[in-house]
Amino acid sequence: MKITDFYNYRKPGRKISMVTAYDYTLAALAAESGVDCVLVGDSLAMVMHGHPSTLAATADLMALHTAAVARAVTDRLLVGDMPFLSVRKGLGPAMDAVEKLSRAGAQAVKIEGLDGHGGIISHIIKSGIPVMGHLGLTPQSVNGFGGYRTQGKDRAAAEKLAAEALELERLGCFALVLECVPAALAERVTALLKIPVIGIGAGPHTDGQVLVMQDLLGLYGEPPSFVKKYLDGRRLVVEALNAFDGEVKDSVFPEAKNGNTEKRGGVEEAPYKLAVRG
Numbered sequence: 001m002k003i004t005d006f007y008n009y010r011k012p013g014r015k016i017s018m019v020t021a022y023d024y025t026l027a028a029l030a031a032e033s034g035v036d037c038v039l040v041g042d043s044l045a046m047v048m049h050g051h052p053s054t055l056a057a058t059a060d061l062m063a064l065h066t067a068a069v070a071r072a073v074t075d076r077l078l079v080g081d082m083p084f085l086s087v088r089k090g091l092g093p094a095m096d097a098v099e100k101l102s103r104a105g106a107q108a109v110k111i112e113g114l115d116g117h118g119g120i121i122s123h124i125i126k127s128g129i130p131v132m133g134h135l136g137l138t139p140q141s142v143n144g145f146g147g148y149r150t151q152g153k154d155r156a157a158a159e160k161l162a163a164e165a166l167e168l169e170r171l172g173c174f175a176l177v178l179e180c181v182p183a184a185l186a187e188r189v190t191a192l193l194k195i196p197v198i199g200i201g202a203g204p205h206t207d208g209q210v211l212v213m214q215d216l217l218g219l220y221g222e223p224p225s226f227v228k229k230y231l232d233g234r235r236l237v238v239e240a241l242n243a244f245d246g247e248v249k250d251s252v253f254p255e256a257k258n259g260n261t262e263k264r265g266g267v268e269e270a271p272y273k274l275a276v277r278g
């Protein structure tokens, strides 16, 4: 999927699916699936590194994970998240972060918010790097919001959000993520915009949906109520690990067929190495 396909996908009856990925293994599974778009989200600070919020993500960390994902995701749109404060320290640092993500393989960047950094968003777009906007519950502002709360609930907040969405479109963003806003507001913003709106915790009326991969696979903590778990991943993985643990302790594993060495050309080598080397 290319950036241009995004516009074509915005038609009745065609929804866009986006999922996060942070590592090569799960990104390769996303690439095997039908999902349209992969996001290296700054939620990796929480999911992959155990931080309590996304504020710990840096441009270098985002680039490291983006590079791993890009090795697996070669035929889908790959979006990299601009981390905390990366667009708030001026144009130079913002472009340095964009450069790191782009060189790591991101075809587009996602930027939270608008207020105070519209000029930087515009400069990035004019530099040829597609930008996905992100409004609503933008997690990098969690402390300003006083927690992970639904945004745009009162009239003034809803009007501000709708105006910002239109402004992001005017600046040239190719898509918008709307996170944790009332479904009616998400529906209204989706109808107002020509660019696709991808929702998360924003009801069913957007052009597409995004979820954190570990949430939908049931691998990470207790997900927010808007998440649908498509797999009971934690239970399945712990069951598999317990099966391994039990078989090791009962001397059931390894069996003869999992043998530890093989003879090849008179040299003893571990089978794993032989398999990898071919």
Ligand code: KIV
Binding pocket: 020, 040, 041, 042, 043, 044, 081, 177, 179, 200, 210, 211, 212
């Ligand atoms: O970082 C992230 O995972 C995100 C999505 C939830 C939209 O920004």
